[in-house]
Amino acid sequence: MLQIVNIGNISIDMYNALNYVGIAALYLWAISQRRPFSEICPQARRQTSEKKKLLVSAAVFCGLTLAGLLLLLVLNQKFGDWFTDGNKNYYGSLTAWFIAFPVLTSFLKIPLLRALDLLTPGLPMSLAISKLACVCYGCCYSFEMPGSFYYNICTNRYEFPVQMVEAAVAFLIFIFLLWYRKRTYREGTLFPLYVAVYSGSRFLTEFLRDDLPDVLGGFDAYQIMSVVYLIIGLLLFMAVRKYGDRIRVRTVAQ
Numbered sequence: 001m002l003q004i005v006n007i008g009n010i011s012i013d014m015y016n017a018l019n020y021v022g023i024a025a026l027y028l029w030a031i032s033q034r035r036p037f038s039e040i041c042p043q044a045r046r047q048t049s050e051k052k053k054l055l056v057s058a059a060v061f062c063g064l065t066l067a068g069l070l071l072l073l074v075l076n077q078k079f080g081d082w083f084t085d086g087n088k089n090y091y092g093s094l095t096a097w098f099i100a101f102p103v104l105t106s107f108l109k110i111p112l113l114r115a116l117d118l119l120t121p122g123l124p125m126s127l128a129i130s131k132l133a134c135v136c137y138g139c140c141y142s143f144e145m146p147g148s149f150y151y152n153i154c155t156n157r158y159e160f161p162v163q164m165v166e167a168a169v170a171f172l173i174f175i176f177l178l179w180y181r182k183r184t185y186r187e188g189t190l191f192p193l194y195v196a197v198y199s200g201s202r203f204l205t206e207f208l209r210d211d212l213p214d215v216l217g218g219f220d221a222y223q224i225m226s227v228v229y230l231i232i233g234l235l236l237f238m239a240v241r242k243y244g245d246r247i248r249v250r251t252v253a254q
Helices: 015-032 034-040 049-075 077-083 090-108 112-121 123-135 161-184 189-208 221-247
Strands: 004-007 008-014 044-046 150-152 158-159 213-217 250-252
Touching: 008 015, 015 123, 015 221, 090 112, 090 221, 112 189, 123 161, 123 189, 161 189, 189 221, 213 221
Parallel strands: none
Antiparallel strands: 004 008, 150 158
């Protein structure tokens, strides 16, 4: 583990440094997509009524889902303590994408579904780098594993390297999305697919972690969130596949 790296008189906190590298990687990915963006940005766009209906439906569905989570916050003290203890909840970032992208693409007059397809692969790539910060710092830790090569100085024990597993899973999701995007696929399905695949993988990797208490039965708070977002991702994926032709933005010459 390398929590602090000293270079001359400079001390670098590897947790913060790798998180910043992960954010920078996402920006670099967005910049790397400038050519396809240049093909869609200069043109004026007109939204169809079907697209607006989909956005309203998605907003209502996400609103009801979040209302259910808030109810769980009130009814379940353990879940409430976890949700409000200041941890960096990755599902909060995904929710921000749900909210920000319709607003941003409407303002820039570019197609929502196409923009999401271009930027989504950058999410797991950024996550894979950020997970290395957990490797260095020792957070998001796993169960004790005598004889393991990974010694966590935060817990003072040898553990299963779940942080490395999560980083590897995120990188594999990145490779999968690139492969999927190159195939003939329905426009707009990339982001819902990522939400579903990430949520499913996160539900499973949580069984390898030992940093959160169970809040419902044998499941911790992240697993509850994973089930919720897995459902959201699958429903949006099926909606876009079925109604993608109706909601695709039509180009109008300037």
